[in-house]
Amino acid sequence: MLGELWSDLRYRCRALFHRGAVEAELDQELRFHLERETEKYVREGIPRDEAVRRARVAFGSVDVVKEESRDGRGLALLEHVGQDLRYALRSLRRSPAFTLGVTLTLAFGIGANAAMFGIVDRLLFRAPPLLRESDTVHRVYLNWTYRGDRSAEGTYQYTRYLDLRRLTHSFSDWAAFSNRTLPVGTGPDARELTVGTVSASFFDFFDTQPVLGRFFTAAEDSVPVGATVAVLGYGYWQTHLGGRTDVLGQPLMIGTTNYTIIGVAPREFQGLPDQSVPAVYIPITTYAGTFMNGRRVPGYYTTYNWGWLSAIARRRPGVTLEQANADLSQAFTASWTQEVALDPRTPSLASARPAAVAAPVQSERGPRQGKVSRVATWIWGVAAVVLLVACANVANLLLARALFRRRETALRLALGVSRARLAGQLLIESLVLAVLGGGAGLLLAQWGGAVLGRLFLPEYQAGVTLADGRTLLCVLLAVLTAGCLIGLAPVLQSRRADLAEDLKAGSRKAGHRRSRMRTALLLLQATLSVVLLIGAGLFVRSLAEVRGLRLGYDVDPVLYIQLNTRGGGLDQAGQIQFRRTMLETARTLPGVTSAALGITVPFWDTWGDDLFVPGIDSVDRLGNFTLQAGTPEYFKTIGTRILRGRGFTAEDRAQAPRVMVVSEAMAATLWPGENPLGKCVRVGADTMPCSTVVGVAENIRQRSLREDPGLNYYMPLEQYHPDAAALFLRVAGEADKVKESLRRQLQPLMPGDGYVLVNSMRDIVGPQVRSWELGATMFLIFGALALVLAAIGLYSVIAYDVAQRTRELGIRIALGAATEDVVGLVTRDGLRFVLTGAVLGGAIALGAGRWIAPLLYAVTPGDPLVYGVVAGVLLLVAAIASLVPAWRATRVNPSLTLRSE
DSSP: OHHHHHHHHHHHHHHHHOHHHHHHHHHHHHHHHHHHHHHHHHHTTOOHHHHHHHHHHHHOOHHHHHHHHHHHTTHHHHHHHHHHHHHHHHHHHTOHHHHHHHHHHHHHHHHHHHHHHHHHIIIIIOOOTTBTTGGGEEEEEEEEEETTEEEEESOEEHHHHHHHHHHOOSEEEEEEEEEEEEEESSGGGOEEEEEEEEOGGGGGGBSOOOSEEOOOOGGGSOSSOOOOEEEEOHHHHHHHHTTOTTOTTOEEEETTEEEEEEEEOOTTOOOOOSSSOOSEEEEHHHHHHSOBTTBOOTTTTTOSOOEEEEEEEEEOTTOOHHHHHHHHHHHHHHHHHHHHHHOTTSOOHHHHOOEEEEEESSGGGSTTOOHHHHHHHHHHHHHHHHHHHHHHHHHHHHHHHHHHTHHHHHHHHHTTOOHHHHHHHHHHHHHHHHHHHHHHHHHHHHHHHHHHHHHHOTTOOTTOTTTOHHHHHHHHHHHHHHHHHHHHHHHHHHHTOOHHHHHHHTTOSOOGGGHHHHHHHHHHHHHHHHHHHHHHHHHHHHHHHHHTOOOSSOOTTEEEEEEEOOSTTOOHHHHHHHHHHHHHHHHTSTTEEEEEEESOBTTTBOBOOOEEOTTOSOSGGGOOOEEEEEOTTHHHHHTOOEEEEOOOOTTOOSSSOOEEEEEHHHHHHHSTTSOOTTOEEEESSTTSOOEEEEEEEOOOOSSOSSOOOOOEEEEEGGGSOTTSOEEEEEESSOGGGTHHHHHHHHGGGSOTTOEEEEEEHHHHHHHHHHHHHHHHHHHHHHHHHHHHHHHHHHHHHHHHHHHHTHHHHHHHHHTTOOHHHHHHHHHHHHHHHHHHHHHHHHHHHHHHHHHHGGGOSSOOTTOHHHHHHHHHHHHHHHHHHHHHHHHHHHTOOHHHHHHHO
16 A cells, blocks of 8 residues: 555656656557557457547547546646646736735744744743653652742752652652852852752763763762762853863862863753753762852751752653652652651641642743743733734735736636635635745744843753744744635635626726725734733833832942852951951942942842740741841942931941841831830840840842832841851942943952952842833834734725725815815724724733733733723824825825716
């Protein structure tokens, strides 16, 4: 059977590309059969001439037999498709402006979908490169209840990881990993880069081998401290080390430790890049067993105090996901029991109700999906809406084109072309336009995908669209969908063609019976444009609310400077003196208006300590209180206002009575209705001296822009860990413009291999606003594109109607109609379409509001201001789109019009 199929396929290909040879073979075969039939009659004694005549009669018409042969082998269909394709190409070549306009319109819709598919695919669907049997690999999440809230955490302790690996039986392989930002290199060349701290088993999950050297082994990744070996990422090897092959065995300082380079990972290997592709990989036990932010963590593998890593596991063959989840939950329960035995303060098993789940390896598909991926998914849907608007626009243009070609269509029908053949020709023309639009859209996606990737994916690999099979498949589906959608309207119209009327009327009549279809398409464009514009307006309002939010500190003029000495041979007294020197030096730098030291920074690092307040049994149950310790100018530098009392002064030294400033929310929580000034708070232990509350500061947001309890307290730096402070600078103007200059001036003052890392507060707060910025930007772009397409569609419909109503308008002008009457007559139709679309689009947006509401900030999905502005913009655009054909209508010469009729 396969042989027959292959033979038939070869024949069809020859018939398609070598038609002359196949036709010659068919003629030769028919002559052979006629000669055999003739010889049969001759052998019966019939004269040859009569035998030839009888053979031809018996055989039938040669042309009919040829046609039946072609039909039997499917050649007729191929010929018809080829003819229709050539006709479509000739027709489109004769109308270059029309073809270009349609191609660009579809290119925007298809390109937007291809680019957004590439983003969403990488965020949610595509497995990490080189991951083996990705459908059996899972990221493990832990759930438990604390203070009434059910958590779903993807990071936990190394001890917990060991427990899960030891106590489960449903998984064949386990690996731990954590991307950490650490200084790599020495001196001025040191840079904070992403370092992959991974277990040795991590590499076994991937089909990969190093391009140089080797990966580290299990023996080099063992507790308490692994070997100081490192595997370079391919990108770091190329950009920082020039791709040299002699790097093996060379030292590389990472954090505070010198590592020996033993290998280089291949270009395609990216690990599990939740944030960015690691520059270098080191054993996870080496990182945990040496230093973490200057603090040694000796019991990381025996206690449950430090939650910092994630884990992946490979499910055994034959184990279902439900069985694996049950096994994980049982192991987590046993591990929780061990933690309770070690630390009695751990919530009981009954109250915590621990459970675990094996989720997809992509973090954005886990229980803690980020806002960026949700916004990206919404924007992909928006891109699909833009494609629908583009298809409606093109369908309207094709309808107008078909109406102008009515005489040609009628003549073809009169000459015997079937309506099915005519519909097929129209559909092929639409598919040709869609293919042209898809090709142009792919080029747009190649450029736009790189731009969008930098917005949505920190380590997006630009330039992969044209070579990516999944994206190409998406474009193919978009092309087929667009081709069918834009061809549907003219095909339906052709089925209702009035042959006699069209032959008689030509292109003179208005084609009123088709106006309903064009009106429906125009309403669809207006409705979808309103939906997109409302979404854009809601995100813009959200972004404005976020940017106008008072965070409790200033953002634009403040710099956060990390002074990482990497040990530097300094003891605690040396560290304190070094930081004081840097503080005094920073105050003298040009452009610096104020400087202070502090130990934490919002959204990056928070500290806390046990608090004890007279009259309160447990402060901890009232909330999570966070600490900031700073020098006297801290509040002035950061911009946090003191509402009552005072801040710190130079008199608040280590030997002076302890003092504290509390936030307004903390004061209300601990002493509701009372004056907090003068209250006593003991920090660290109930035996510590009182820290007297001397001031109340405004609340700050340091964990979330949405809901932050603002439970913060402040202590003088000299009274709390003065050796671990960072530098805060307040500058005149925008901090981003001077941060590199200040870094260059401070770097030479660092001891040994120490380095300076300068970040503006805008760098720190910016990622918190990212989802609203993305939503506002992309909704505005796609909404504006949809609006432009809708305006073009409105213009084309009204312009066509004006052209078809030339006689009517001429008669009106001849009878004395004023210019404003003619303009009003034309523009009212356009405004009526738009108003109807605004009502329908507003209703759809209101209905979909409950899904988009979680992505907004301080704005309701039914915000009246947004709806009012969108309606105004739409009416303005409709008026502009209607005025040009309306002005043309006033230029109609009634005498010429009536004479032509």
